[in-house]
Amino acid sequence: MASSALAKPRMRGLLAKRLRFHIVGAFIVSLGAAALCKFGVAEARKKAYADFYRNYDSMKDFEEMRKAGVFQSAR
Template sequence: MAPGALAKPQRRGLLARRLRIHIGGALIGGETLGVATLYKFGVAEPRKKAYADFYRNCDSMNDFEEMKKAGIFQSAK
């Protein structure tokens, strides 16, 4: 080969090599989306519902009055 000549391009097995790379990436990407979906519907949505239920039924003034009667606050009488 001459000093300035380019190397020949790969012709055999090019499709198989590219498919191995892309199939591996697709499997990893698919697993990631599955885990994200499971987290969203298994953890995040129930947590948001629990917070919404808590704040829908929350009476902060009643809680404050109970804590004041219990003597938790030193400045409130």
């Protein structure tokens, strides 16, 4: 009577069933991480670079560095 109370564990196909579940979960998590990286980091960095170079004057920056003594060959 005690042996009939416990159901036998299902062992056949258990690995395949768990792998299917975990592979789908890993795929969804990796897509989420990639989207977060693209929109959270890459797009923000692109926008920051575009904002910086929108009104960047390289000659003005060169003159300021030259006056500060950064360059040894340009006086």
